[in-house]
C-alpha cells in the first residue's frame with residue numbers, strides 16, 4: 001500500500017512548479033460516494049442544487065459571462081475534482097450556458113436518458129461522483145467537429161487556467 005501514495009506525491013511535486021497546489025483539484029481514483037449531508041457541507045447551495053438535485057442555473061448569468069472570458073485551461077467537476085472538459089473544445093453557442101463539443105476524457109462523463117419535462121433528453125453526469133452537469137444535444141447545426149453540444153451548468157464546473165499556454 002506504500003507505492004500508491006508515493007506515486008501521487010511524485011505526480012503533485014512535478015506539477016506544483018506550474019500550478020499552485022490549492023488551484024488544481026486532486027483527481028479521485030475511485031468512485032466518490034457521499035451522503036446528502038456531506039455534499040451540503042462541501043458545496044455552495046447553488047452547486048448543491050445543480051449537482052445533487054439536477055437543477056439548472058439561470059441562463060446568461062454571471063457564470064456564463066465568466067466562462068466566455070476564460071482562456072486556455074481545464075474544467076473539473078466542482079464536487080469531486082474530476083477532469084471533465086477542456087477549453088480546447090469550448091465554443092460559443094450563445095445559448096446562455098457553457099458549451100463544449102466534446103468532453104476532455106470520454107470516460108469521465110456519463111450520458112443517460114432523461115425523461116423529465118415531457119421530452120427525451122440526454123443527461124450528462126460526472127462518472128465519478130454522479131453529479132448532474134447538464135444535457136447533451138445532437139445535430140443542432142453548429143459548425144463544430146462533432147455537431148454535438150454539451151450544454152453544461154457553469155456552477156457545476158471548476159475552471160483551472162493553464163499557466164503556460
Ligand SMILES: [Zn+2]
Pocket residue numbers: 077078079080081082126127128129130131
Ligand atoms: Zn464529480
